[in-house]
Amino acid sequence: MxxxxxxxxxxxxxxxxxxxxxxxxxxxxxxxxxxxxxxxxxxxxxxxxxxxxxxxxxxxxxxxxxxxxxxxxxxxxxxxxxxxxxxxxxxxxxxxxxxxxxxxxxxxxxxxxxxxxxxxxxxxxxxxxxxxxxxxxxxxxxxxxxxxxxxxxxxxxxxxxxxxxxxxxxSKKPRLPLENVYHENGYQTDDDLFKKQLEEYNETISAYYNERTKGKRKDRWTEQMVGMLSQKSRLYMKDYVEGQGLKKR
Incomplete structure (x- = not known):
């Protein structure tokens, strides 16, 4: 390397x-x-x-x-x-x-x-x-x-x-498993496999937060992402971009 x-x-x-x-x-x-x-x-x-x-x-x-x-x-x-x-x-x-x-x-x-x-x-x-x-x-x-x-x-x-x-x-944050990100010869669409990989990643991230915060946080990655996406934010963006004369067509 x-x-x-x-x-x-x-x-x-x-x-x-x-x-x-x-x-x-x-x-x-x-x-x-x-x-x-x-x-x-x-x-x-x-x-x-x-x-x-x-x-x-x-x-x-x-x-x-x-x-x-x-x-x-x-x-x-x-x-x-x-x-x-x-x-x-x-x-x-x-x-x-x-x-x-x-x-x-x-x-x-x-x-x-x-x-x-x-x-x-x-x-x-x-x-x-x-x-x-x-x-x-x-x-x-x-x-x-x-x-x-x-x-x-x-x-x-x-x-x-x-x-x-x-x-x-x-500390360095663990990334998603490579298999969840890298697809060969086409997008892998087996959601059951996706969920299995994400559950394993959830355990890794929960352990990471637990160690980093000395037990104050143990949230899972999917929990964190869905929590964020459930909150509406920056919904003005389409209007702003178009107002700048971009992305009109």
Whole structure:
């Protein structure tokens, strides 16, 4: 096993950081690694906003949870699906690209491009022995987030990535069994087998939480997921995305 694979398999989310900022060189390297990710048809349909302003970070931390580590970290990156650049390109070339930009397909491309770039950024940061945590909580209120970050039309902030020097390294969470995730030559549709695998995983996760919290938590994975999905959240998203001029057709 090489060092790259070891680093990937050792991933865990970090939510407590030392009071130390990343250097300009570190930030640049992380962004350059993000840009090296694969991109559909060379479209590069994403942008990354680095947030250093303390007041803005504090507001974003409050909107995201509140989550203190959105404010207190080495650097805060916001990854956005971005088709604004392509709209500008259409104006430069005097071509109407609106129908394509407003399609669900191009919105999916932009989201995928941003996710691929972010994971490259995360791996680059972890290779520097920095800690990272993805923050989906910025989608709690994208109207306010957009005001704070001056987001134009055709752009949607998708998630944040906090990076910094770990203060405390959390334990590694067990992932789903490989057999539940990897399907060969077609999707495995035997739900009885799925349930058996998930029951085994439930036992693993319950034991993990029990040990990590010294008996305060023993919830199972399926219990945790269904509990989350039973709560309605971010139901405004369709209207917001369409209001940004995306996913209209």
């Amino acid at each position: 090489n060092q790259v694979i070891e680093k990937i398999l050792d991933h865990r989310s970090i939510r407590s950081f030392e009071d130390k900022l990343l250097s300009g060189e570190q930030i640049r390297t992380i962004v350059e690694c993000a840009q090296a990710a694969a991109t559909s048809s060379y479209i590069q349909a994403y942008s990354i906003i680095g947030v250093t302003d303390k007041e803005k970070k504090a507001k974003l931390a409050e909107l995201a949870g509140p989550q203190s580590y959105v404010e207190n970290n080495g650097h805060l990156f916001i990854f956005c699906a971005d088709l604004h650049r392509l709209e500008v390109s259409g104006e430069m070339e005097e071509k109407n690209v609106t129908e394509s930009i407003e399609s669900t397909e191009k919105f999916m491309v932009a989201c995928i491009d941003a996710a691929l770039a972010a994971q490259n950024a995360a791996l680059a940061a972890e290779s520097m022995d920095l800690g990272i945590c993805y923050i989906g909580g910025i989608r709690n209120n994208l109207e306010e987030v957009s005001k704070i970050l001056n987001i134009p039309s055709r752009v949607v902030p998708l998630f944040a990535l906090v990076v910094g020097y770990p203060k405390n390294r959390s």
